[in-house]
Amino acid sequence: MKPPSDVVLVIAADVLEPLPAHAARALRQAGLDVQIATRADAVTTLAELLANDAPPPAVLFGADLVNPLGIARQVRQLAPLVQIVLLADVERAEQLRQEMVRAPIGGSNWTTADPDAATFPRLLTTAVRATRQRSNLRTTLDRMNLKIQAPRPDPDGEVFRKLVVSDRYLASILEHAGDAILAVDASHRITIWNRSASLLFGRSEADVLDRSVELLVGEDRAAALLGMIREARSGGMVARQEIACVRADGTNFDAEVTVAPVRGDVEYIDSVAVIARDMTRRKRDEARLRQVNGSLQEALDQLESKKRALQDANALLSVQATTDALTGLKNRNVFHNSLNEMIAIASRTGVPLSLLLVDIDHFKRINDARGHVEGDRVLREVATCLMRHTRQRDIVARYGGEEFAIVLPDATSSDALNVGEKLRSGCLEVLDSEQPLSVSVGAAMYRTGDTDLSLIKRADEALYASKRAGRNRVTLVEA
Numbered sequence: 001m002k003p004p005s006d007v008v009l010v011i012a013a014d015v016l017e018p019l020p021a022h023a024a025r026a027l028r029q030a031g032l033d034v035q036i037a038t039r040a041d042a043v044t045t046l047a048e049l050l051a052n053d054a055p056p057p058a059v060l061f062g063a064d065l066v067n068p069l070g071i072a073r074q075v076r077q078l079a080p081l082v083q084i085v086l087l088a089d090v091e092r093a094e095q096l097r098q099e100m101v102r103a104p105i106g107g108s109n110w111t112t113a114d115p116d117a118a119t120f121p122r123l124l125t126t127a128v129r130a131t132r133q134r135s136n137l138r139t140t141l142d143r144m145n146l147k148i149q150a151p152r153p154d155p156d157g158e159v160f161r162k163l164v165v166s167d168r169y170l171a172s173i174l175e176h177a178g179d180a181i182l183a184v185d186a187s188h189r190i191t192i193w194n195r196s197a198s199l200l201f202g203r204s205e206a207d208v209l210d211r212s213v214e215l216l217v218g219e220d221r222a223a224a225l226l227g228m229i230r231e232a233r234s235g236g237m238v239a240r241q242e243i244a245c246v247r248a249d250g251t252n253f254d255a256e257v258t259v260a261p262v263r264g265d266v267e268y269i270d271s272v273a274v275i276a277r278d279m280t281r282r283k284r285d286e287a288r289l290r291q292v293n294g295s296l297q298e299a300l301d302q303l304e305s306k307k308r309a310l311q312d313a314n315a316l317l318s319v320q321a322t323t324d325a326l327t328g329l330k331n332r333n334v335f336h337n338s339l340n341e342m343i344a345i346a347s348r349t350g351v352p353l354s355l356l357l358v359d360i361d362h363f364k365r366i367n368d369a370r371g372h373v374e375g376d377r378v379l380r381e382v383a384t385c386l387m388r389h390t391r392q393r394d395i396v397a398r399y400g401g402e403e404f405a406i407v408l409p410d411a412t413s414s415d416a417l418n419v420g421e422k423l424r425s426g427c428l429e430v431l432d433s434e435q436p437l438s439v440s441v442g443a444a445m446y447r448t449g450d451t452d453l454s455l456i457k458r459a460d461e462a463l464y465a466s467k468r469a470g471r472n473r474v475t476l477v478e479a
Contacts, residue, residue: 008032009049011042011061011071032057042071046078056082058124063088063096063112069103085124086112104237180255180276183262184213184229191271200255200278202248213274218244218252228259232272236261242279254279324398326376327383335397335405339452342395342409346446353446354416355455356406357463358386358423361438361471363402382439385430389422405456413476416443420474428472438472445476 035056037045042061049056059075061068063086072084086096093112113120174181180197182190190213193205201208201216208215213229214222221243228239238260245255258275322334330338339355346353360366360382367375379402386396386404395407406423408416420441427439442463444455462477469475 008034009042009046009056009059010034010036011059011065012036012038043074043078046075050079058083058085060085060087060124062086063092068096069099083111087115088112089114089116182208182213182274182276183271184274185271186233188213188226188229197276200247200276201245207248216245216276218246220244225257225259228257229272229274232259232261245276254283327380327398329383329387329404330395330397332397332399335395335399335407336452338395338397339407339455342407343446343450343452343455345409347448351410352412352415354408354411354413355444355446355459356408356416356420356423357399357442357456357459358382358404358406358420358427359440359463359467360402360427361440361467366437378437381430382427385427386423389426390419405459411445413443413445413478416445417474417476420476424472424474440466440471441474442466443474443476 035045035049046056046059056079059079059082061071065071068086072086075082075084086093088096093114096112113124174192174194177194177196180200181192181194182197183192185191189210190208191210193208197208198204213225217225224241224243228241231237231239238258240256240258242254243257244252245257246252255276256279257277260273260275262271262273322331323329324331342353345351360378363375363378366378379398382402382404383396383398386406390396390406390408393409397405397407399405406419408419411419420443424439424441428437440463442459442461442465444459444462446455458477462475465477466473466475
């Protein structure tokens with residue numbers, strides 16, 4: 001066999017497509033030259049290199065070419081020892097590896113490389129060096145084979161003794177292997193049968209030798225097993241599949257079956273090795289695991305359902321703790337807390353703050369004349385009116401009985417009077433009935449040093465001033 005040449009073959013989409021500068025520099029430093037061929041001319045160019053000179057140490061081509069794995073297989077058929085380098089980024093390289101697991105290109109002397117990576121020159125020179133080492137090893141093996149084939153005396157029987165020891169090692173490995181191992185010839189007949197195979201299939205070696213391998217599988221799976229054997233023999237690739245097998249007593253079991261080629265010499269595959277692993281326990285464990293996972297998921301679903309119910313209950317409790325049940329407005333506790341927060345902000349920043357107290361005029365007459373059901377309706381309608389005529393950031397609360405409180409952040413006394421008038425006139429329209437109804441409003445603006453109680457007291461004084469002045473009006477306490 002000729003040693004590798006000094007020409008690296010680059011398969012490109014276009015002969016003008018340049019190799020990255022650092023890649024070309026790495027090739028030159030390794031004493032190599034570059035020959036570029038297009039996708040269409042790649043096979044012809046490689047064949048010419050093989051015929052006229054010697055195999056190139058490496059063949060490079062981009063993963064973006066059409067059917068890059070097909071190119072790799074063509075290269076492998078022509079030059080089994082050549083290092084194949086597929087140029088691809090990290091993401092594309094991972095895709096190629098997964099594709100090669102499903103459909104191998106043959107041989108292990110291939111790799112992927114990112115041509116833009118800083119490590120690319122080192123990877124390239126390593127690949128070339130590996131090809132040369134494989135070539136040297138192949139040459140050495142060829143020479144050794146010639147020596148072995150040449151007649152030579154063996155007076156001490158050393159060669160024969162080593163062959164016997166090697167055969168015993170192989171027999172021991174087969175005998176003690178945990179998986180069923182058998183060999184099948186070109187006629188699909190069993191030629192080797194180990195102890196684990198006897199235990200798995202319930203058949204002795206004498207019972208199966210020289211019989212068709214089809215007796216180990218169900219009738220509906222025989223075609224699948226024979227197809228795997230043909231694939232291994234013709235393509236030289238390992239095939240693996242889960243197949244339903246049959247024991248001597250007729251019971252079925254699932255096995256993971258691997259079929260691998262066994263070469264009689266370098267080129268000819270005369271038989272295949274079949275390795276069977278019982279999947280019964282694993283499938284049983286998987287079924288138990290699925291059952292446990294199902295129970296766990298059911299428990300998690302129940303827990304999630306209870307969690308949602310608890311969240312709903314907490315949300316309801318939160319609403320009940322902060323909301324007046326009849327009107328849906330904030331309750332008195334929320335009002336006081338909010339007022340204190342707004343007072344703290346006004347005290348710290350100087351932003352204006354106002355408070356309105358609203359009372360339904362002659363509400364007792366409504367309850368006495370029409371009953372509490374009608375009184376509750378009036379309270380709800382007033383609450384709706386107050387919400388309609390205030391801002392979203394204003395705090396509207398039921399203060400007690402027929403009295404309501406409204407905190408107006410960032411509102412001056414003039415703003416408070418305007419809002420109060422809107423509320424008064426709006427409620428007058430809402431409460432239109434056989435007996436005219438109205439509301440009285442008292443307004444007070446925060447002043448330095450006010451507490452919630454002092455501000456409420458001044459707003460309350462303004463409210464009673466409205467009452468004394470004849471009701472249905474808005475009064476502001478200036479000081």
